[in-house]
Amino acid sequence: MIEFKNVSKIYPSGVKGLDDVNLTVNDGDFLCIIGLSGAGKSTLLRSINKMHTIQSGNIIVNDEDISKAKGKKLRLIRRNIGMIFQSFNLVNRSSVYKNVLAGRVGYHSTFSTLFGIYSRDEKMLALQSLDKLGILDKAFIRADQLSGGQQQRVALARALTQEPKIILADEPVASLDPVTTISVMDDFAKINREFGITIVANMHHVDLAMKYANRIIGIKSGKIVFDGTPDEITDEVLFNIYGRALKHSEKLGEVDDAN
């Protein structure tokens, strides 16, 4: 469970990143954050695992206050949170297998990471994660030789290998084509359903958010302006968040089943 209590962040330039945010995310939720670029989506997401620090308030993740945690305590909390990035953030020269195993370094000492020693169970776990996402046959290929959708799946497998309770996704489908976007989002939904992992994702596309999420947060200038289920979203809400009505061409719409 994630709780934000009166969280505020101000950048050194004076810009307000987050403005008195109060939020509760329950276990098993699929939460999507929507809003304009620069409204505070990334700041909100990244402060959950303290990649961005906050100035005031508390963030409680799984009954631990992460905003005050440092050093080893912070690393222990972060172990249980997986993160997916827009540019996949894989080690390009390494194989997919090694990339996925890299998710386990939080559970190892410096010595065994130095020599790349992982236990048999962890290796099986990595291969099973790859299998669940359907890319097992690409397990020993160099990571940069895969397509964008496959690379994002590898990143997802890496996050799964951590055995996390929460997965954060910072615009995971922004650099993918529409067809791949749908299949990757389906994978996210499958993980959410089958393993009960809480998913918090930043999205550009409102209709994607509405299709997959069971809860949506709208952010504008660091403040939460909408917090509810997809059914409650009306055009008026979107007008509030984006400042104007969305045109039809700006929605993802229906995707034909190509090849």
Added chain:
Amino acid sequence: MDKLLNYLRIKNTVSCTTPDEAYAKRPMLWIYNIIIVFAFLAVIIYFSVDVSFMNGINFNGTRLGELWKGMCNPNWSYFFGYGEYRFSESVIYQIIETFSIAFIGTLISSILAIPFGFFASKRMVGKWSVISELLLIVIRTFPEILFGLIMVKVVGFGSFAGVAVLSVHSIGMIGKMYSEQLDVVDNQPLEALDACGASFLTRVKLGVVPQVAPNFLSVILYRFDLNVRTASLLGLVGAGGIGYYIWVYSSFGTWSMLTPLLLGVVILIVFVDIISSILRKKLL
């Protein structure tokens, strides 16, 4: 080939259907890494024994103490050239002398290397470039100190020998870099000039020179940097420059004279580094 790589667990090229199968067929490169590391260590140990490394180290602790004492009171009159030492014997004079040797040598060789570089570039002369390339390689690989000794016999002791060595030796390096630059010249301006009827010389002057001039200059600067070090090195064999006195004073163990010399060398090299980075920024 692939089957062998799979068998030796170097690479996996078959696609596996279950995680268990993938686990059984995974590449295990760590075995080979360990073998390579052990082979490397064995080679190092064999080499060390062969050249009797660490046999009879006479690590002289007392000498370290003497060095430290000498380092703390350097002989400033030697450094600046007042008192019992004339200016022409001082460290500062030697620094300027070393700088001059490098300057003159680099300048002369940068001009002399132009025809060599031109004839070593495949773009310009085609297959005949091999002759000049070989010549440049021979000039480059000849050890500078040896050349220094020879020049000392030809022109006598003193700084001119150093100038002669640098002038000839740098032709090798600068000529090679010239030929590399000329090989990647952009053809389009040359074609345009040809189309409006320019002669060969005009094409070179207006088409080639503006393209390669900044690169040539940066090559010359880089070489000047290195030549300052080589010029001080040549002093060892008596070809002028600061190396000679470093050799002398360190073998006698007069540390108070050695420290100003070392300081002088460091100052000279730092000075040349700074100047060449300023000039390089201006060039670009």
Added chain:
Amino acid sequence: MQTKNKGVLRRIFHKLKYKKVIVSLNDNGTPSKIIEKKRSLWPRYFLIVAAIFGCCFIFVELPAKIRFDQISVIFGQMFTPSEFSLKTWDRYNEYIFATAIPAIWSTVEMVFIGTTIGTAIAIPLFLIASRNIVLKWYIYQPVRIVVDIIRTIPTYVLAILCTVFFGIGNTAGIWAIAIFTMGIMFKLMYEYIDTCNMNPFEASMSTGATRFKAARVALYPQVKPMFFSNFLYTFEINVRASVILGFVGAGGIGQLLSNAMDAQQYDKVGAILIPLFVVVVVLQLLSSFLRRKSL
């Protein structure tokens, strides 16, 4: 009075800096439009360079007599056995294989050991000195400055200092190469690490790794090929520079060369140079081939 002087001076400088260019003419031949163009800078730079060139000759004395005949004497004697030392072709060839080549091989061995030791010392240092791994400037900046100062000391000075401490012989030469190598590998590697892609590093940190573990997982695969390439490059430079070591008594082929030159036995010099030349060229080709393959 003073303003007039200023005006004159200013006008002179202006004239030196700019020149008038006639752009178009009227019908009767008088210029109708004149623009001022900055004069080309090249003559100025040329004058500066020529001035420095002239000044240098204050410090460098021209020789009284140049004995060109010596050149032909020396080079002529290098490749034929002379009466003064090796008297026959047999002995010349024997010298190449029995003395010169083993000496060159032991120099290569020394250089290999020295390069390895220097690289081993450099590894922890360049890890500390890269801005991407260590964030606090008061840790990485001092390390960079100290090693930079060590790097300005020329190789031969290092060799001389090492003979002071370790005695004359191979050990001094190996340590000199080690220190020199440390300087080069240090600079090459930390500059490369600073330009590495930090995305996977960030991802690794978010899974709960320390900076060191994240560097090992995310940066090491990128750095590894560059590391070996730089090692080969440094090895090649060191082999070329190793001739100097012998001249100051730190072991290696320079010793043989120096003895032969002092005794004016130029045929021995030639006999040493031929295999040395072959070794250096072969190493250069090998290293550029291997470096191209790994990158």
